[in-house]
């Protein structure tokens with residue numbers, strides 16, 4: 001193994017790996033510009049229709065100086081940037097590009113963990129390519145994605161997932177940032193806490209009130225202090241601010257859930273309107289499940305709501321099928337938490353994980369033991 005164990009915090013040692021995090025630059029928008037060169041240099045976004053209360057899923061770098069960003073309502077983005085070109089989402093096209101990009105990465109390591117269509121971790125610790133240089137592999141992946149897929153992808157290379165993810169974002173777009181093990185201590189000291197994945201505006205504001213701006217400040221906080229203020233995430237912050245993270249790249253391709261959700265063009269005013277809408281969703285979910293025969297067994301059913309104040313809630317229960325009566329009960333439970341008009345309604349299932357499946361086999365004393 002080319003891995004070495006060096007990092008230490010609280011008497012715990014951490015494995016150092018060679019991890020690359022690759023993240024396409026404004027993926028959907030880049031694909032659209034690639035396919036229509038007349039859009040090059042213009043502010044372009046991909047997302048829902050303004051009249052139907054759509055939101056942007058992506059916008060390109062030309063749109064950002066106007067204050068436009070992803071997850072912004074399309075209508076608001078168009079007010080900020082009237083010349084913004086908003087294109088509809090074309091998932092089949094993005095999925096195709098995503099598969100091509102993953103196949104390029106898989107040429108260098110099969111330890112691939114996709115986070116979304118345009119983003120993945122790659123463990124290169126034991127890759128034989130380029131004499132084991134993760135930096136050169138990442139550079140080659142970037143060149144190939146540009147040449148073969150026609151878009152730019154940024155990459156970060158570091159001894160763990162946390163730092164690789166921070167690094168890929170460091171010189172976006174079209175950048176490569178490498179953090180070597182001997183640079184970690186210096187790098188994290190100047191790292192603003194809001195760059196730590198998982199630190200959102202609320203946590204960042206709370207840290208600010210504690211006088212914490214960057215990881216050097218955070219390192220002054222004791223484990224007890226951080227756990228007290230942030231619960232379990234506090235213990236994680238204690239490690240992250242020292243550049244320590246030992247989560248492995250998990251290459252299991254297992255799908256964990258499948259859901260169908262609709263953002264309504266007009267709010268559903270009350271519970272009975274939601275109830276009337278629910279069968280259309282469960283029907284669609286059943287059809288999608290039927291098309292995908294390879295799923296693991298269904299384990300749970302859930303109903304998801306977003307109210308007209310943008311708060312969201314999910315209710316779930318054990319179930320081995322898409323059961324309409326259970327879905328109605330879940331809807332009731334979820335709706336009563338706020339009892340107000342609903343703008344998004346969703347229903348989905350969670351699948352039993354393969355590991356659970358195997359534990360079950362052993363627990364039930366199935367005769368399969370002898371064959372394993």
Ligand SMILES: [Mg+2]
Pocket residue numbers: 023024025026027118119
């Ligand atoms: Mg991206």
